Amino acid sequence: MGQTIAQKIFAAHLRDEPFPGTYVLDLDRVLCHEITTPVAIADLEWRGKDRVFDPLKIKAVIDHVTPAKDSKTAIQGKILREWAKRHDIPDFFDIGQNGVCHAIFPEKGFIRPGYTVIMGDSHTCTHGAFGAFAAGVGTTDLEVGILKGVCAFRKPESILVNITGTLGEHVYSKDVILHIIHLLGVNGATDHVIEFRGPVVDALSMDARMTLSNMAIEAGGTCGICLPDQVTVDYLWPFISDEYASKAAALADFQKWHSDADAEYARVLDVDVTDLEPQVTYDYKPDCVKPARQMAGTPVDQIYIGTCTNGRLEDLRQAADILKGRKLAPNVRGILSPASPKIFREAMDEGILGVFMDAGFCVTNPTCGACLGMSCGVLAPGESCAATSNRNFQGRMGQGGMVYLMSPSTAAASGIKGTITDPRDL
Amino acid sequence: MKRAFGGPAIFLDRSDINTDEIIPARYLTEVTKDALKPFLLEDLKLDGFDPAGEALRKAKVIVTRKNFGCGSSREHAPWSLEVNDIYTVIAESYARIFRQNMFNCGMLAIELTAADIDRILALSENGEVEIDVDLQKHQVKASVGASIEVFKFEISPFDQALVEAGGWVEFADQRY
Numbered sequence: 001m002g003q004t005i006a007q008k009i010f011a012a013h014l015r016d017e018p019f020p021g022t023y024v025l026d027l028d029r030v031l032c033h034e035i036t037t038p039v040a041i042a043d044l045e046w047r048g049k050d051r052v053f054d055p056l057k058i059k060a061v062i063d064h065v066t067p068a069k070d071s072k073t074a075i076q077g078k079i080l081r082e083w084a085k086r087h088d089i090p091d092f093f094d095i096g097q098n099g100v101c102h103a104i105f106p107e108k109g110f111i112r113p114g115y116t117v118i119m120g121d122s123h124t125c126t127h128g129a130f131g132a133f134a135a136g137v138g139t140t141d142l143e144v145g146i147l148k149g150v151c152a153f154r155k156p157e158s159i160l161v162n163i164t165g166t167l168g169e170h171v172y173s174k175d176v177i178l179h180i181i182h183l184l185g186v187n188g189a190t191d192h193v194i195e196f197r198g199p200v201v202d203a204l205s206m207d208a209r210m211t212l213s214n215m216a217i218e219a220g221g222t223c224g225i226c227l228p229d230q231v232t233v234d235y236l237w238p239f240i241s242d243e244y245a246s247k248a249a250a251l252a253d254f255q256k257w258h259s260d261a262d263a264e265y266a267r268v269l270d271v272d273v274t275d276l277e278p279q280v281t282y283d284y285k286p287d288c289v290k291p292a293r294q295m296a297g298t299p300v301d302q303i304y305i306g307t308c309t310n311g312r313l314e315d316l317r318q319a320a321d322i323l324k325g326r327k328l329a330p331n332v333r334g335i336l337s338p339a340s341p342k343i344f345r346e347a348m349d350e351g352i353l354g355v356f357m358d359a360g361f362c363v364t365n366p367t368c369g370a371c372l373g374m375s376c377g378v379l380a381p382g383e384s385c386a387a388t389s390n391r392n393f394q395g396r397m398g399q400g401g402m403v404y405l406m407s408p409s410t411a412a413a414s415g416i417k418g419t420i421t422d423p424r425d426l
Numbered sequence: 427m428k429r430a431f432g433g434p435a436i437f438l439d440r441s442d443i444n445t446d447e448i449i450p451a452r453y454l455t456e457v458t459k460d461a462l463k464p465f466l467l468e469d470l471k472l473d474g475f476d477p478a479g480e481a482l483r484k485a486k487v488i489v490t491r492k493n494f495g496c497g498s499s500r501e502h503a504p505w506s507l508e509v510n511d512i513y514t515v516i517a518e519s520y521a522r523i524f525r526q527n528m529f530n531c532g533m534l535a536i537e538l539t540a541a542d543i544d545r546i547l548a549l550s551e552n553g554e555v556e557i558d559v560d561l562q563k564h565q566v567k568a569s570v571g572a573s574i575e576v577f578k579f580e581i582s583p584f585d586q587a588l589v590e591a592g593g594w595v596e597f598a599d600q601r602y
Contacts, residue, residue, distance in 0.1 A: 015602070019582065019584045020583070021582060022583075024602070035500075036500065039457060039458075039501070042458075049599070064454075065455070073455050079457065120499060122497065124499075137499060137523060138500070138527035140531060141594065143595060144594055144595055148599075152584065152594070186442055187492060190493070190519070190522055191522050220496065220522065222522055373452065374451055391446075391497060393444050393446045393447070394446075394471060396446055
């Protein structure tokens with residue numbers, strides 16, 4: 001019987017099977033940020049076990065609230081900063097070098113095909129775009145990961161989502177994943193890995209694949225995984241060129257992780273995207289999704305472009321294409337938060353930041369802040385936001401606030417009109 | 427640490443209650459579990475539910491529907507239950523990370539069928555439901571006065587071992 005990519009990664013990392021159906025895996029990466037890690041650090045100190053399993057496999061960043069907005073967030077940053085220093089963790093990213101965890105860690109080349117990755121952050125599934133098994137965990141799993149380099153999982157059953165057809169004008173991977181979540185439901189993939197395949201995925205850039213994988217958790221998925229291919233090799237080449245004689249050799253090696261033709265799936269979902277339109281969420285669950293045209297005319301107070309879902313360069317380019325030569329509607333506030341300093345700089349060099357600023361956007365430093373209503377764009381009660389983020393939960397961006405999820409292109413179009421707008425209707 | 431499971435129950439009759447509703451992100455700047463105590467379920471909008479009410483203050487068990495604890499991975503969600511002495515949740519199903527966080531903290535995330543949850547809800551119409559949990563027999567007893575319903579539940583040997591060990595750190599520290 002063939003194996004899925006997830007099963008192959010599990011087999012290659014299995015440390016222990018303490019009970020039937022429980023797999024304790026060795027970890028290649030334990031990623032940390034300042035919200036969920038400090039309590040793990042404090043607990044390790046309290047237990048007299050303030051150690052790390054491998055400082056080179058641990059990567060840390062201050063990203064959720066940065067620069068610190070008050071004393072409490074300053075203390076969280078301080079705890080992470082001092083911990084990284086005393087354990088000689090070289091890859092710790094502080095002010096000036098910091099960005100949204102799921103943007104900055106991949107762009108540093110930290111995530112490779114076949115890796116096992118955990119982080120105390122539900123959107124860790126993003127890193128599955130590289131053909132890694134990457135799962136969000138809580139602080140206790142993170143703590144054990146930091147101390148022992150292991151994490152326990154149930155048997156990795158997979159759902160194969162086969163994406164075919166041709167993406168229409170102004171239809172992007174964000175629209176595709178919103179549609180897939182709509183089809184699966186918010187718990188349709190619970191305890192499952194979602195394996196994204198098909199010609200549409202093959203043609204997506206790494207930026208676009210990360211958008212796809214990022215929202216696997218919104219269907220309950222443990223990880224959203226893409227098979228590593230030439231696109232993956234090209235992205236990682238600056239980091240792996242010492243390890244392989246050629247790109248062809250890297251590609252051949254990565255293919256060992258590919259799911260076998262006779263691998264078994266719990267479910268196969270075929271999605272033809274040819275007729276898919278730009279999508280927008282309504283209500284308070286990310287599976288409440290419909291075409292943007294059906295939401296047309298819904299007023300928005302704020303546009304938020306950024307986050308681990310859609311704050312990468314390709315996303316910014318797509319929004320800038322819409323914004324170029326145009327202005328935000330009166331009474332609409334625009335916030336752009338490029339997801340990393342590298343993206344910020346490239347967007348600056350390409351003139352993209354200028355396009356946003358000419359349209360009336362405020363450009364913030366890279367941070368998660370507004371997405372979860374912590375800083376840099378919190379909504380007032382009764383306000384609404386067209387956002388490129390991943391959660392439209394009630395009050396997510398501020399108590400009493402409403403969030404509509406959409407692609408950067410649709411968010412930009414909505415900013416220009418001041419109401420939810422299909423970018424094809426501008 | 428061994429815990430006593432069970433006690434008076436509060437019924438949250440909705441599916442997909444997410445961790446933002448259990449503990450809003452604005453409290454994630456706290457670095458101690460105890461600081462979360464006053465804010466449990468503060469943002470949950472549900473008919474008849476008052477986050478500052480007597481029913482939640484007395485509760486030791488939450489009974490709810492599908493996909494409880496979806497969304498953010500924040501372990502602050504089970505911690506906000508823990509510091510309010512709620513060590514048991516009974517639901518039709520859970521989001522994976524929340525469920526694992528519960529067991530990792532040595533707490534119980536029990537799954538019952540929709541029909542069983544309906545029967546507990548029906549009981550609750552006669553008064554305050556008291557829950558008893560027998561972890562060895564994998565049995566939940568729900569009672570209101572002399573009216574008693576008994577349900578069997580399944581728990582994986584690993585999750586049971588975590589609860590008995592007092593959590594994943596204790597378990598992993600002995601073994602790895």
